[in-house]
Amino acid sequence: MNVKFTKRMKKVLILGIVCGTVLGTVITFAAARRAVDKKKTVMAETEKKWQAENKRLQSQIQTESEVGKSVEAAASLSxxxxxxxxxxxxxxxxxxxxxxxxxxxxxxxxxxxxxxxxxxxxxxxxxxxxxxxxxxxxxxxxSYDDQTAVFNDTMQDWVNQGESYLDAYNETKKSVAVPGYxxxxxxxxxxxxxxxxxxxxxxxxxxxxxxxxxxxxxxxxxxxxxxxxxxxxxxxxxxxxxxxxxxxxxxxxxxxxxxxxxxxxxxx
Ligand SMILES: [Zn+2]
Known part of the structure; x- marks a missing residue:
């Protein structure tokens, strides 16, 4: 009986160790995976934030260069x-x-x-x-918008008189400057x-x-x-x-x- 008991205890112990090891490994893997997932989420969020910031900076750079260009255009024309x-x-x-x-x-x-x-x-x-x-x-x-309105009104007059759009445009151009010009x-x-x-x-x-x-x-x-x-x-x-x-x-x-x-x- 003692021998049987010892054998059974050994089995229980081995089973316990095996189960413990498997469980421990699973827990460790799960924890590691969770950490990786969390890291991935943080990285994705950071990347999103960075992309948004990058977009904002790029549009800012564009706006600044446009402003610079408008001053330059006005100044360099003469x-x-x-x-x-x-x-x-x-x-x-x-x-x-x-x-x-x-x-x-x-x-x-x-x-x-x-x-x-x-x-x-x-x-x-x-x-x-x-x-x-x-x-x-x-x-x-x-302003540019006012000029556009004047140009369009004059062009419409020509169209109403039966001119094609192309002819109306060319006729209008003779007496009204094209917006921007x-x-x-x-x-x-x-x-x-x-x-x-x-x-x-x-x-x-x-x-x-x-x-x-x-x-x-x-x-x-x-x-x-x-x-x-x-x-x-x-x-x-x-x-x-x-x-x-x-x-x-x-x-x-x-x-x-x-x-x-x-x-x-x-x-x-
Ligand atoms: Zn004038």
Missing amino acids: EKQPDDWALVLVNDCHPLDTKYVPELTEITSENSVDARIAEDTKKMLSDAKGAGLNVHILSAYR SEHALGLALDITSEDYQGLDEKQADTPETKWLMKNCYKYGFILRYPSEKMETTGITYEPWHYRYVGKDAAKEITEKGITLEEYLGVK
Whole structure:
């Protein structure tokens, strides 16, 4: 009996050891696996966070480079005198960054210009009034969105008259700058007409207000930007109402020589 008991005890002991070892191994494996899983979860979360942060940083970098580009675009457009903000060229070949917004000053309740030309503009308008003339500002600074609205309205007029979209686009381009290519977005251009005749056509040139402006605007730093017979260099038809600020010295030289801003800067 003792021998049997001992044998049985041995079996129980061996079984116990085996079971214990197996259980221990299983527990150890389970714990290790749990630790690995936990580590994996933490890693995945970290990776997600990193990816989000990376995305945020990349978009920040993009925004910063865009801002940098817009300043650069506005500054580099004048190739002759790159430091002179008043000589920035905007035409068919020289678009302006759509995000460019100058510091603005109101000159009437509805119109603003680049703050740096406000004084000269006001002086020109008050001198015109002093000469007994009724000038009317039709448009001054126009944002990219405003320009888009003007362009679309004009194009729609042509479409309504039966033109195809392509023809309507080309016709519109002759009298309205394509958004992104308008000087009005600089805040350095104004459309001025007679109060009594506000038509935007060649007859505007016959009004006493426009005659006075054409003759005197250079004294205040302005030029008639789109003269007749100059469409080849400006890309825009005759606009006897569109005045552009270029500074007094440049305005005098451009007017005296009867040239355009493109010709003055020596670029197309
Ligand atoms: Zn204009």
